Amino acid sequence: MSETENNIIRIRDLHFSRGHTKIFDGIDVDIPQGKITAIMGPSGTGKTTLLKLIGGQLKPQQGSIYFHNDNIPALNTKKLYAARKKMGMLFQTGALLTDMSVFDNIAFPLREHTDLPQVMIRDLVLMKLHAVGLRGARDLMPSQLSGGMARRAALARAIALDPEMILYDEPFTGQDPISMGVLVQLIRSINSALDITSIIVSHDIQETLEIADKIYIISQGKVIGHGTPDEINQSDSPWISQFVQGKADGPVPFHYPAPSYKDDMLAG
């Protein structure tokens, strides 16, 4: 991978802690434009946190996050909101607005940010819903959707404004094998058809290796490896192979940092 390629996101020396817990300890991440980049790592390493940092919802203690030429943490509210209009985010939980129907949820960003006439909004919403296979579910309320359907409706909402970049937080969890396949297809086609940059946070190694152009593996506040799926698959780093092969034993601990088990049990 050449150094000169076009990166839409450049993260440098990012430090972030919550209270006394260090979540990121100086990470560098480059997200190439128009490609699908996957961010992987054990549960609780801060993948969701990283997406929120990119979206400017959290501020790092140190380091920079460049989106095009804007350093996200340094933007004022107005510029940050302008930058966010170019990003779509798919939340782990969907985060649909529960007081309106699926249709109105997808129409929401269009109504908030454009002056399009109703007919046009209707057409756009139906197109987005059709893309995720939920055109028939437009009149349902979010509480009437299954978890997987809610995720797809949220995806339709995330692409409503035709963003330049979409952040997917665990898009595959809670999908049955069929809709998983559909979703993989969908993410790929959204990415290529609309020339959108995608960042996918995921645990699902197989799907991710299949779909991603570039992969970052994060653990314990550090980037422990990055490269193309092939490079990751063939890596001889014990960190990476433990993760990719899902071995419980290895350099990545299963346990949240804790005093030794024996001391803990005897301390009572």
Next chain:
Amino acid sequence: MFNWFAQIGHISISFFSRLGKEVILFFQTTACFADLLSRPGLIIQQIFSVGVRSMLIIIVSGFFVGMVLGLQGYNTLVDFGAEESLGVVVALSLVRELGPVVTALLYAGRAGSALTAEIGLMKATEQLSGLEMMAVNPVERILAPRLLAGIISMPLLAAMFSAVGVFGGYLIGVEMLGVDSGSYWSQMQAKVDYHQDVLNGVIKSVVFGIVVTWIAVYEGYSCTPTSEGVSSATTRTVVNSALIVLGLDFLLTALML
């Protein structure tokens, strides 16, 4: 000893930083009111859920409070042969005190708790984060219309409470206990002063509307985003609103007399 001082310092610092954040957020929210005027739909929708939905409890309570005032007032006044003044007693008690105060307490229980729970759940289910990521400011889209709707609704609800209460007092005093209907109304008309009584009552209810709605909205917005967080925020809304309304009522009454 030293720990004790540190503790006090810690408590007061966190108290004032919370207060500071709350005040800043309050001004950020009210600053959005001007923009809101161009989207009346949002306000009307909130007036419906905050105000219209509280009408039933306000009207029923106002009716009963008015009837109680009629009974109690009559019993006391009749000893002095002054039962003709029943209308004044009922109207003044309602317009100056009970209308604004009881309405605010009922409003906190009915609308305030619902606001806190709604906003708290939106936070817990990441809907607020979702709005932010869609470049929609939740302060502008969620907090501001609710606060404005509360400020508009509260004086109207208090007015309804008082009006229905006066009618309840009339039913008991005039229809049941035989006070002269003419004196009930004419004494009321003569003795209830627009500035001294009605306007001061309206001022109170506007102040309570701001305070109660703000407490409700803020507790929801700042709650811990979990189910316990939302439930304890809802409790805090009702308890804090009640205490602050009663305290403020004393203060406002003292200032207005």
